[in-house]
Amino acid sequence: METVAVLDFETTGLSPAMGDRATEIAIALVRDGQVVDRFQSLMNAGRWIPGEVTALTGISNAMVAAAPPAASVMREACSFVGKTPVVAHNAAFDRKFWEAELFRLSLASVSPFACTLLLARRVYPQSINHRLSTLVELLGLPRSGRAHRAMVDAEMTSHLWCRIQQDLRKTYGLRCVDHALLTRLQKLPRAKVQTHLQACV
Secondary structure, three states: OOEEEEEEEEEOOOOHHHOOOEEEEEEEEEEOOEEEEEEEEEOEOOOOOOHHHHHHHOOOHHHHHOOOEHHHHHHHHHHHHOOOOEEEOOHHHHHHHHHHHHHHOOOOOOOOEEEHHHHHHHHOOOOOOOOHHHHHHHHOOOOOOOOOOHHHHHHHHHHHHHHHHHHHHHHHOOOOOOHHHHHHHOOOOHHHHHHHHHOOO
16 A cells, blocks of 8 residues: 655745745654655755745744754754655645755655645635645544644645545546546646546556
């Protein structure tokens, strides 16, 4: 059974190219519809957290000042993920921070990324938007803790990933809905999704 690493970052801002850094990372390893292992840590990257970011995430400058250095956290996170395929909600955001933090350590990002945001746009077009919290409410998925903390968001994304797999298996009679299939699916125009999945039966 395939294992995926569901990843979420909290950061000082939106762009590592503009000097923003990660403040927290969480990774949930998911296998056969269950979270089987977890990694989570705040990290100190030596960047000031703006007040509006603290208000959103609850992560303060004092918290990261007492956290382990970003380099040690990211080395551990990279080892935890290994070559496991990665999943994230709005993966373009998390991937750029993952790659930027690893680049600082001369470590390569070898895992392919799947995006539950792109997938949800194709699988749940009826949703009023495709924010993680909206999809969790729409689909009645488990939710615990404060949104915009990394492990809470990683676990909600894990539930969403599993639900997408479940719904596609049920709707299209698919035996295998794996990371490779879903990374292909997220790139397709919505109008071609049904035809592609029917051809996979």
